[in-house]
Amino acid sequence: MLLKGEQLGAHLERELRPLYVLYGDEPLLVLEAADAIRAKARQQGFSEREVLTVLPQFDWGQLLAAGGNLSLFGDKKLIDLRIPGGKPGKDGSAALQQWCQNLSSDTLLLITLPELDWREEKAAWFTTLVNAGVALKLNAPPLLELPSWIAGRLRRQQQTVDMDGLKFIAERVEGNLLAAHQEIQKLGLLYPAGKLSLEQVRDAVLNVARYDLDGLREALLAGDVARLTRTLDGLMQEGEAPPLVLWAMSEEIRALCTIRAGLDAGRPLDQLLKDAKVWGPRQVAVKKALQRLSTAALEGALRHAGKIDQLAKGIGQGNLWEEFLRLGLRLAALKR
Structure with a gap:
């Protein structure tokens, strides 16, 4: 099942699946989504966690072994599998597809990947993961959608600003979502809840945009x-x-x-x-x-x-x- 990033919160309120795949070009959004899933897993009794990072010469037998090595005390386990290269290779593809055939309510597999091209999104290993679990593609919003994204973040801290202020912020954080997140948090620290003026935004927000x-x-x-x-x-x-x-x-x-x-x-x-x-x-x-x-x-x-x-x-x-x-x-x- 494919979900949009903004749908994750509502999904986690309803259920927690045994398999999640997070991928995209924006590390901040991937990190936040992973944190939300891990927090929900802790609430559901997943007290054990094992981190596996797929580097060159990675032994995919470790993944299958991690799924089989459950606690003697019956604790649930979260396996945090990170594939920074984005491609699991032949052995990894086989291991992931085998995993999907034996999902367990006592083991949660959380996979994080970088942005994938259309060929990888159509690969057998990836489509198997999507069909067996929940996948979220987490890319940075384009410039036209950035003011709306900023407004949503401001609402979380009970603040608002008019469109001129939103555009001012967007122009100064374009291409740097982590910096945008930090600038929004700074507004929350500097000013009380409520509507912010354009002057307040101008005084607080730095030009931290990155251009490409x-x-x-x-x-x-x-x-x-x-x-x-x-x-x-x-x-x-x-x-x-x-x-x-x-x-x-x-x-x-x-x-x-x-x-x-x-x-x-x-x-x-x-x-x-x-x-x-x-x-x-x-x-x-x-x-x-x-x-x-x-x-x-x-x-x-x-x-x-x-x-x-x-x-x-x-x-x-x-x-x-x-x-x-x-x-x-x-x-x-x-x-x-």
Whole structure:
């Protein structure tokens, strides 16, 4: 059974299953979910706990042995299995599938994994775990959903803030959910319960955002000038290599150019997106960008990217980061 992270609390109030799988790209959410499951297990009498970490040369016989080594006093046992590499391998796959065939109410297996790609999510070992137990995919909320996530956290400490305050916090903690959690806790320590003013939020919340190339690509497609500017400045301050920044921006421009050319030739958009390997939520962003950008604008942006490439190789004069910003700004412009 697959659950969303926000459904775990209600689930644990109803029942405790003998198998849980936590995976995703956000360590804070994985840690909190694991803590909630362990707390519920203690309430249900799981007084013993054994931690197993799957490192190279791990003996999967340890897992099966741990499940068989119950206390002489009849205590229930929680086995905390951590697979930091995300792939159990052939022996691990067999051991996990064997475990699922013999679940016991006296033994709870809690498995934590990093983010998995779609191939691993479809692997036999993983689908067996999902069908036998409860799995939660715990990824950080995207920027558009971050204000809502922050509001929920503030409610836990009986505090609220208006949308301007939520957006202010979100912009300063983007890409750093652990820091967001800490900043929210700080608001709880500094101010009493109730509604917070924007001034109070501004005084308390630090700029602890982390920026990455995925965020840059999202801002570029959305034509979000404020986020684009923040992200480029953050990447520069964090020492990101200019060739990687240029690669990320150029990849988006080339994809848009190809799709736009196909549209101009009368080809269907859905097929063009499929051919360009644009999947999932990114399709929405690309469609919006295509509504904003003409063939001429995209071709001009591609030439601009070529000039930046020459500049990065020491040919010509100019500031690379200023040129990145100029390139982003021309892609944020309305269709022309």
